[in-house]
Amino acid sequence: MPEHPWRGTANRCDFLRLAVQWRARVFRGGTRNRKICHAPYGSDRIRRVMAFREVVGHRRLLTLLSRAIARDSLTPSLVFSGPEGVGKRLTAISIAQALNCTSVAQGPSVAQGFSPAPALAIDACGVCAACRRVGRDTHPDVQMIEPGETGAIKIEQVRAAIERAVYRPFEGRKRVTIIDQADALVGAAQNALLKTLEEPLPASVFILVSSRPDTLLPTVRSRCAQLRFGRLQLAEVAEVLERRQRYSHTDALAAAAASDGSVRRALDLETGDFADARSDAEDLLHAAGRDPRTRLEHAKGLLKGGGTPSEEREHLGVRLQALISVLRDLGLLASGADERLLANLDRRPALDALSRTLGGDRVARAFAAVTRAHDALESNVSPKVVADWLVLNVH
Known part of the structure; x- marks a missing residue:
């Protein structure tokens, strides 16, 4: 894996800096594996009442x-x-x-x-x-x-x-x-x-x-x-999805969790896919303290299995996004931030359990590892190689 400038970062301030830099890269268009819908918030996908x-x-x-x-x-x-x-x-x-x-x-x-x-x-x-x-x-x-x-x-x-x-x-x-x-x-x-x-x-x-x-x-x-214009709060994204797109409350919260404050991004993601990806991400983080062989077993959950190369890449890409989202929330909890900033507020009990297990320093190291894995996937490294490397370095 290529050396990454954030390697070794392990304190809360640096973690928050990493989160901000990651989010900036995502919204500059640096996520090739993200599904793109060219209909922006406020166009044909949402009823055009523009007051x-x-x-x-x-x-x-x-x-x-x-x-x-x-x-x-x-x-x-x-x-x-x-x-x-x-x-x-x-x-x-x-x-x-x-x-x-x-x-x-x-x-x-x-x-x-x-x-x-x-x-x-x-x-x-x-x-x-x-x-x-x-x-x-x-x-x-x-x-x-x-x-x-x-x-x-x-x-x-x-x-x-x-x-x-x-x-x-x-x-x-x-x-x-x-x-x-x-x-x-x-x-x-x-x-x-x-x-x-x-x-x-x-x-x-x-x-x-x-x-x-x-x-x-x-x-x-x-x-x-x-x-x-800043990013929207989780509750604001969910409100748009419920009122304009007729999402259920549960689906709206799940989509908003993946949106990072963007209605367009929430609409681009398949809610069910992200919910599954988030579950896989939580399983991987729960296994972080186990032996390497057990962690390698969890690499299978990051891969689609039997899909085409592009499907495997997309499948892993969504799970890396879910990991980033969950780890960002864990970092916020570790720093004592307001819970309204959490992207996965609907998963608060699971976040609390992971926060107690991992602690702030391990969350920061895991965040840096996931970021490196995402960079490698963007550079056409094999999804299996990326998944195996990731589970061995999230510990």
Whole structure:
């Protein structure tokens, strides 16, 4: 196995640092074995009612945005950054609705959606013809720019969007251009945006949505107000799944446990698969103190057995994700963190038992070993070799 810079880490502060770095890598797209669904949170997989009150989490940002719209002081050039699947695109569409709704609600009359709800100064009604057309992406004054078949947003798309934005709104109050996955903008397309972002067009708003804002040119970022969206809490992800996707409470908690605060990631994972993977992960950790031969027997549970190479790789990849999730929670328990931060809160008794058995130092070493195993799997090392190495090094 290749040497890893985190090898030998064994204290709680370092463990938490490892957890943060692992999570950052996951949401930069470094998990090849993760099933990918290209429908983002707030698109076709979730009912398109895009009012602010329907956005879960982000109370401070939603309050700030609604007040700016109510005062007609919304910054015309915005960058929404943060992990995938936390509501950036949905919020951008909510802005388009609020700016063009024909029956806008203000102050105390604003209906509340998810709880706890932000203190909204203004919100779209969500039911008028303008709101419905924004939700269906058919409103003449709202345009959504997305990557094409090549996975890039080309300069021709940006030029066409700017040309449309020059004109006064056709029927609404503002023209809104949303560039989703703005990190896919080619260099020439970003340069084409510079003048528009620096000298905003009258009655026009540009919103760039990106999970990797560092890929945007510094000259683009400097011309925009940047709003950072954080990860959602476990309860918030579960609430979205229950209310919008009709998950059972148990399934919603299981999917949320694997989501790391992203609704999109929760939707990408098969709930049953992750529940099985988490069970295998707990079995492996319970066997950590046994003799090597017994631990090698547990390597079989990490492998599918009889599957194709890609199926074996995917099967092991999900179990490594489950191990990371469980070990992260064990590290949080060892550090005395608030239990609301736990991803696997529905497994609290099992976590408590493992925490007593392993202790903080062993959890940190196990976390580093699982991370190395994941890196090896990403580097095309045989799943069996990875599984065998892992069970011998989690002890």
